Amino acid sequence: MSPLDISPQRGDAGDGIGGRPPRIDGLAKIRGEAAYAMDQPVEGLAHAVLVTATIAAGWVRGIDRTAAEAAPGVLLVLTPGNTPPLHAASTWTGEAPPTSEYRPLEPEIRHVGQQIALVVAESLEQATEAATLLRVDYEAAPFLADFTVPDAGEGQDLPPLTIERGDADTALASADIRISAEYGTPREYNVPIEPHGLTARWDGDALTLWEPSQWLDGMARNYAEWFGIGFEQVRLISPYIGGGFGSKALALPHGAIAAQAARMLGRPVKLVLTRPQTFTAFGGRAATRQLLELGADADGHLLAIRHRGWQETSRNGLWVEPLNAATALMYEVPHLSSRQRVVPVNTVTPSAKRAPGENPSAFALECAMDELAYALGQDPLALRLRNEPGRDPHSGKLWSSRRMREAYAAGADSFGWARRNPTPGAMRDGPLRLGWGMAAGTYPVRRSAGEAMVRILADGGVEVASSTSDMGTGAYTILAQTAASVFGLPLARVRVTLGDSTLPRAPVSGGSQMAGLMTGAVDKAARAAREELIGLALNDPRSPLRGVANTLAVAEGRLIAPRGEAPPLPIAELLTAIGRDRVEALRDTLAENGLKPEDRYRAFTTVSTMRAPTDGEYSMHSWCAHFVELAVDEALGSVRLRRIVTAFDAGLLYNPRLAESQIKGGIVMGIGQALLEGGIVDRRHARVLNNNLADYLLPTHADIPPIEVISVGEPDPHASALGGKGVGELGIVGLAAAIANAVFHATGKRVRDLPITLADLC
């Protein structure tokens, strides 16, 4: 079940931090033995199916449950009319709820797909059929289908995102060269292949949840508050997560109603969203629009950027996708004006999808830089180098590290950028026009506190435990490597247990922060355990090393006297000698993050103590440069990628093999964003029509070209304990712009609304 007993091959750079060992959870995954939440065998399970609204706004006047309740095997039918309220929970940012009650089934409808009933039956087949038998009486109300409909208006200003640096309007007016363009991104969905779902079981007042989770502590807190029980009474178990990309960090309404049903029934209940329901039960990336004006002098020095952004949110929730996240950061610009507005419409509240903010921000900015390069008659890469900022132009702080020039150089060199003919349409391969495009990306270093237990066992092996989770990031492996480094052990001697809310605390695995902060926590705990071990070896009366040496080192599972005063002593022998079965240390990194012990609960169960990238002396970010070659069939408009080279600076890579995989994964998702993905809204009904995997197009194998990724990072001691910066989100940032720029280079057509399809290019 857990990857504890796996012996991976030794990596080519060793098993410690910076080595390339294969995933230690890999064997369980390739054997089909890794038990994801929905794979857990639970005795006495009942199966639930969610019923969702088919109107966009209005009220459920009533639901006739008669036929459903009479259907074979049906155990319970929950509707707004027969479901007791829960307690309202505080938000993930730590704010108190505005109301005292939370109703997971509400009569008021605010979007298509909102959950309105739950049917529980003995079998999944029975629940599925019975769910079709409910008769819902609606009272429909007017709605706003999306932010393009005239009635949606301009929305509300978001003052915290306003930036006024210098005088952008005046600077633009006097600029030699100006470009102005509007860029759009559609609703994009996370679409992990594992659908959201859970099994909930009550034992008295204790609630056990098997649910995929990017944030066990945060979700456990939310469930505890909903049900008015203690945090310790909730146990959330999520050893493996079938992808999340931001969508599995929060407790969601379907979780509330499933747990509610389990409590009412006195039986464990399993609810898995259908694939179509995954498009409306939680939000993906908000649709966005950005108006960008860039002004430069004739040499290509940026003088001013004027940026206006609009994004969707829901009628009953505010999600902010910060559209100037990259705009304010990437280039040396004396004058910047940025405003953002948020437009409420009848949709599910949007949420985090890989690189919220940076992703759409970089799409617009990096396309605009390409447009400016053409307006100037300059090479797009040269234009970027000309405007490379020496320090963070927004905060004024020095970069902790910004190896952007190195990334440009390494990427351009490997790609062969110097051979590019800049004239659109000039590079050809038979009937195909080739496009070479590039763009840059960035993602901030976010920091929270972490906590880990490291335990030295009597057999000399080491255990690491934390409630953090591994959704494919490689957490199991890099945390094992961290401990292996401290003890000089082969990876096979390190066991890692994650994904259980009863383990030591961890904050959200989001914002690309997990690896940096959890390796720090494990390193700290491991060093503490090592110190205690050495102390015992030096001081315990039964220790063979007592009085032999003044200091000891630990390597290869042994205690070593530095001047050879005694033969190396295996840890196991020491523990036997001193009569201990373990030496363990539980450590957190609250203090390093400026927190106190009383901040502990808040630090791990909300994001209220997460530190900004400029909190401290430096401005800290990861960086990347993408280079893309594609071919466009001029007559038919089809775009096929040929190769991608991405050079990136994410500081030290704890395990380059796994980090490279994640960067490539971000690139693949960026390919989908650029060419395939987007929610298609029928505005007559405010309904996303392509709510399935045949119509919402994810990239397939055939869409993906060879991808080369090059790390140019060096350890950044300011960014994290071991010198790494964020990896998980970086690869997607700027990729869509590189593709759009390559499409322009191939065709001379500037497509500013994603995705770029046949209809745009034929």
Next chain:
Amino acid sequence: MRDFAYHRATTLEQAGPLAARAESAILAGGTTLLDLAKCDVVRPAEVVDITHLPGLADIRADAESLHLGALVRMAAAMRHVAVRAACPAVAQALALSASAQIRNMATLGGNLLQRTRCAYYRDPASFPACNRRTPGSGCAAAGGVTHHHALLGTSEACIATYPGDLAVALVAVGAVIEIGTRWMPAEDFFLLPGETPHREFALEPGEIVTALCIPASAASRRSAYLKLRDRASYEFASVSVAAGLELAADGTIADVRLALGGVATIPWRLHAVEAALTGRHPTPATLREASLLAMQGATPRPDNRHKLDLAPRLVHRALEQLLQGDAA
């Protein structure tokens, strides 16, 4: 899925009457039936599994024709040397369909009978109006999002696109459908929606497609299938074309066969383009002008207008490829 009873038929004589019952549905590969049952579009009370019927999974070729049993799986037909030789367009259409897994499951007969991907048709809970599903209920697609909807063969009642690839190739090369003891040209097998979009195929209750037959012809032997789509694989056609060509000794076009997919309510034979090419020398100008006739009579919508240009270009490309194949 609603509850149903599963029957495994072992003879055609047994299967027919079972399939003729009012609430029964025939199950072959299952890739359409179970999908639509899960969408609640079809609600059979009985399912008749015909995949164990004997004698319907043969592939035979002789001088006159290529015979494909209706229960031949797509993958088997796609790989078969006789199919590749007799009609490359069919082999290519199959290879470009769905995924390897679905091609292992789906049968040729079932593939012909696949239903439209119209999002409004596939979601009865959200869109009660669908003349194809429920005669007289209206059409939710009209006035909706129609970038995948048909431009050709539409009616007031229905604008849903026929999604298949194989049928397009079969219609182009003049294949014949065997239904038990009767035969019918593939072109007649698919019914225009007209006022009765719920009648999609020329099949009576209980009738089972038993074989597909492709008459041997030079144009079939020299044929190709091109499929255009945004995703590089595993997507239905935005536009597709099946083309077959026979040149006379003098270099003129003796026979040409063309059909379009992805743009019409049924597999769409391009008689006008064929007529404009037959007997002519295949000069670039002739090919281009004839191809422009492909979308004659089309009724575009704002979000599928681009297909007016795409389809003729794809026809042109297919003809060029067949001619280049000759040069090579």
Next chain:
Amino acid sequence: MPPTAHAAAPAAAPPAALPQGSPVPNRPITLFINGHDHVVMVEDRTTLLDALRERLHLTGTKKGCDQGQCGACTVHLDGQRVLACLTLARQAEGSAIATIEGLAGADGTLHAVQAAFLAEDAFQCGFCTPGQIMSAVACIREGHAGSEAEIREYMSGNLCRCGAYPHIVAAVQRAAAALPSEASS
């Protein structure tokens, strides 16, 4: 599915009492899985996927979409890769079913494709991985692993949202070098 379904009744009416009697909800069938017979209670409408996962607790085979659109439920039926979500359990009676759980040797020796997936880091979250591996085994056997382009096309029925595609292709190439393929007819 939501409630207005009745207003949209298709040509076939909802199931009513049949002349030959209502279907029996659960009946035992025998499925031959990974070399062993398993007796399992299923409804006639139970898919092979739900039979494996919910009734036999063979949960290595994953449900990603339940609509034949993602490939996560890929298993082998008589040696052919198929989608368990669009196969009725009863259709699979009498066939040899192979799932990810049966791929490694009885002694635990990994199949060459499994070993290659580990070596190439051909997965991240691991959820699509059993389907990718079952598909890859068949892809190689079918003789469709001749080039990177061919592998990509013939593996395109298996979606991977983590974007492990380049590494999966490398893993298939690595395994193909070690495995025989059937000559295509």
